[in-house]
Amino acid sequence: xxxxxxxxxxxxxxxxxxxPIYTPEDVKGPHQERIGExxxxxxxxxxxxTPYSQxxxxxxxxxxxxxxxxxxxxxxxxLSQGQTGxxxxxxxxxxxxxxxxxxxxxDEVGRVGVAISSLKDMELIFDGISLADVSTSFTIxxxxxxxxxxxxxxxxxxxxxxxxxRGTIQNDILKEYVARGTWIFPPEPSLRLIADSIEYCARHxxxxxxxxxxxAHFHDAGASTVQELAFTLADxxxxxxxxxxxxxxxxEFAPQLSFFFYTHNDFFEEIAKYRxxxxxxxxxxxxxxxxxxxxxxxxxxxxxxGGSMLTAQQPHNNIVRVAYQAMASVLGGVQSVFTAAWDExxxxxxxxxxxxxxxxxQVLAYETGVANVVDPLxxxxxxxSLTDAVEREAAKLIEDIDARGGMVPCIEKGYIQSLIAxxxxxxxxxxxxxxxxxxxxxxxxxxxxxxxxxxxxxPEDAKRRHLERLNRVRKERDQAKAKAALAALERAARGxxxxxxxxxxxxxxxxxxxxxxxxxxGVFGTFKExxxxx
Amino acid sequence: xxxGRNVIRVLVAKVGLDGHDRGAKVxxxxxxxxxxxxxxxxxxxxxxxxxxxxLQEDVHILGLSxxxxxxxxxxxxxxxxxKEQGADKEMAVVVGGTMPPVDVRKLKxxxxxxxxxxxxxxxxxxxxxxxxxxxxxxxxxxxxxPA
Numbered sequence: 001x002x003x004x005x006x007x008x009x010x011x012x013x014x015x016x017x018x019x020p021i022y023t024p025e026d027v028k029g030p031h032q033e034r035i036g037e038x039x040x041x042x043x044x045x046x047x048x049x050t051p052y053s054q055x056x057x058x059x060x061x062x063x064x065x066x067x068x069x070x071x072x073x074x075x076x077x078x079l080s081q082g083q084t085g086x087x088x089x090x091x092x093x094x095x096x097x098x099x100x101x102x103x104x105x106x107d108e109v110g111r112v113g114v115a116i117s118s119l120k121d122m123e124l125i126f127d128g129i130s131l132a133d134v135s136t137s138f139t140i141x142x143x144x145x146x147x148x149x150x151x152x153x154x155x156x157x158x159x160x161x162x163x164x165x166r167g168t169i170q171n172d173i174l175k176e177y178v179a180r181g182t183w184i185f186p187p188e189p190s191l192r193l194i195a196d197s198i199e200y201c202a203r204h205x206x207x208x209x210x211x212x213x214x215x216a217h218f219h220d221a222g223a224s225t226v227q228e229l230a231f232t233l234a235d236x237x238x239x240x241x242x243x244x245x246x247x248x249x250x251x252e253f254a255p256q257l258s259f260f261f262y263t264h265n266d267f268f269e270e271i272a273k274y275r276x277x278x279x280x281x282x283x284x285x286x287x288x289x290x291x292x293x294x295x296x297x298x299x300x301x302x303x304x305x306g307g308s309m310l311t312a313q314q315p316h317n318n319i320v321r322v323a324y325q326a327m328a329s330v331l332g333g334v335q336s337v338f339t340a341a342w343d344e345x346x347x348x349x350x351x352x353x354x355x356x357x358x359x360x361x362q363v364l365a366y367e368t369g370v371a372n373v374v375d376p377l378x379x380x381x382x383x384x385s386l387t388d389a390v391e392r393e394a395a396k397l398i399e400d401i402d403a404r405g406g407m408v409p410c411i412e413k414g415y416i417q418s419l420i421a422x423x424x425x426x427x428x429x430x431x432x433x434x435x436x437x438x439x440x441x442x443x444x445x446x447x448x449x450x451x452x453x454x455x456x457x458x459p460e461d462a463k464r465r466h467l468e469r470l471n472r473v474r475k476e477r478d479q480a481k482a483k484a485a486l487a488a489l490e491r492a493a494r495g496x497x498x499x500x501x502x503x504x505x506x507x508x509x510x511x512x513x514x515x516x517x518x519x520x521x522g523v524f525g526t527f528k529e530x531x532x533x534x
Numbered sequence: 535x536x537x538g539r540n541v542i543r544v545l546v547a548k549v550g551l552d553g554h555d556r557g558a559k560v561x562x563x564x565x566x567x568x569x570x571x572x573x574x575x576x577x578x579x580x581x582x583x584x585x586x587x588x589l590q591e592d593v594h595i596l597g598l599s600x601x602x603x604x605x606x607x608x609x610x611x612x613x614x615x616x617k618e619q620g621a622d623k624e625m626a627v628v629v630g631g632t633m634p635p636v637d638v639r640k641l642k643x644x645x646x647x648x649x650x651x652x653x654x655x656x657x658x659x660x661x662x663x664x665x666x667x668x669x670x671x672x673x674x675x676x677x678x679x680p681a
């Protein structure tokens with residue numbers, strides 16, 4: 001304990017006051033009812049009554065680079081090293097719906113992820129990897145519907161029934177307008193495409209998570225832990241509303257909704273966030289939407305450790321940060337974890353640093369004993385009290401958003417964006433004044449020459465291979481079929497039908513990402529960013 | 535807003551397809567609080583659009599924020615565009631984002647007046663921008679004087 005005596009009382013990173021000691025007084029009231037039992041409503045303690053040792057969380061390292069063959073090779077390596085799920089990173093042109101030879105794309109092909117311009121690329125990424133054996137997560141939003149169609153088409157080609165295909169598509173456009181920025185269309189048609197894919201998965205791919213409602217990017221853009229949770233649940237409410245509006249009963253699609261967060265550095269607040277999140281979502285689904293199926297109440301979360309918490313200074317310290325974040329995530333009871341590599345503040349990780357990142361969670365799972373007991377911190381005066389506080393503060397924010405008409409108007413007016421930008425600035429000021437300590441940055445810092453980390457550059461031959469393939473696809477496909485598929489897609493988009501079957505036809509006819517989204521841009525138009533009040 | 539004669543004007547621009555704008559927005563707020571006039575382009579500007587906006591707004595410093603790894607190609611295009619418009623003497627270009635040390639050197643050789651890679655303190659950015667802005671103000675003053 002510090003002996004220096006602080007003038008101000010401690011607070012959590014979201015500003016919740018923290019006392020030096022917690023006692024039974026802090027968890028008075030109908031305690032047992034709020035916390036409940038693991039595996040039972042409201043799931044504060046855990047979604048499952050059994051510990052991780054019976055079923056571990058999924059080790060899911062986000063990765064993807066250059067062309068399809070290069071990514072295929074990286075996935076085979078990660079699977080051979082004990083990774084249990086795949087997570088596809090796509091390059092920016094593929095995320096925004098441009099072909100790799102579009103003038104807007106030329107500097108970004110294969111850079112922050114793999115380039116996917118047509119079904120041919122998707123086939124090669126999963127060459128020799130059976131979709132019956134892996135679950136795959138796609139961090140894709142703007143072009144989620146066509147990406148999903150491509151993945152399902154690969155399953156068909158491999159002879160794997162859609163009913164058996166497991167995985168998650170991020171498919172969460174609302175947070176893209178606020179942070180991350182890979183939007184294409186205005187909110188309304190975007191929400192319609194999302195409802196289309198949620199409905200399609202509910203009917204055809206019951207084991208596939210049709211959306212991963214993501215708070216991660218809010219958090220990394222500067223939102224506090226409490227804001228992250230509140231904005232995410234408010235987005236979730238919007239998606240449920242939009243899907244129900246077409247007459248689909250909530251229990252038919254809600255079990256396939258999942259969540260995604262960043263675990264940052266405030267250890268106990270992050271644990272409290274996952275516990276409060278489970279309780280809040282269960283209540284929202286049961287009380288607000290009348291869901292009856294217990295699976296509809298479940299807040300299933302995947303998390304990332306790393307992101308904006310990684311520092312360029314003394315970068316090896318990141319290994320330690322990521323390990324603590326992973327432990328907080330697991331003590332919080334999440335379903336899958338991605339541990340980032342220590343050099344990710346600089347570049348795309350090498351095979352060596354990616355392996356160490358995976359080992360970080362393997363040590364946690366197999367050596368520390370955290371997997372032996374369900375919710376080991378349940379009943380802790382502090383953790384229960386903090387869980388209550390996070391839940392209370394997040395619920396207040398959700399009420400505020402509801403009162404402003406929900407997430408869509410809040411985003412269109414730039415309200416959420418300015419809350420986050422303001423907090424990001426305040427955080428930076430706290431770091432620079434030393435009020436918030438970052439080891440190696442504003443404390444215990446030393447003069448250092450930046451490490452000679454090899455900068456990642458897309459291999460020229462990979463880019464060439466990819467562009468040649470795209471040209472070949474355009475030349476060799478059945479042109480009449482491709483043209484007809486795009487025309488049918490356009491008609492469906494103008495009407496009210498579900499667009500997914502038309503997207504399936506279009507990708508199978510080898511229409512390209514640029515052609516598909518060019519067609520849809522023609523129908524839906526594009527989003528205009530609100531002017532930021534900084 | 536009235537344009538003060540001695541006020542440094544800055545365009546903060548996101549070029550390319552990268553949507554990570556936490557840094558751009560934080561820097562924009564810091565520069566504004568340091569007394570500069572700041573215009574933010576929003577996401578996905580093209581080099582042509584950035585230069586056009588910079589000319590219209592008559593800024594002294596054009597700041598690029600790039601976190602996708604495409605900083606070399608995009609900065610080269612902005613600098614070329616500025617030269618083509620004959621404005622490369624009256625505007626300084628600075629770059630911030632995720633650039634490794636070797637690229638920081640290359641960007642300066644290419645013509646960037648300053649580079650702020652990840653880990654740069656906000657106070658350092660503000661201080662260097664202020665000095666650079668003053669130099670640009672003085673340079674324009676000299677160019678404008680009849681003698």
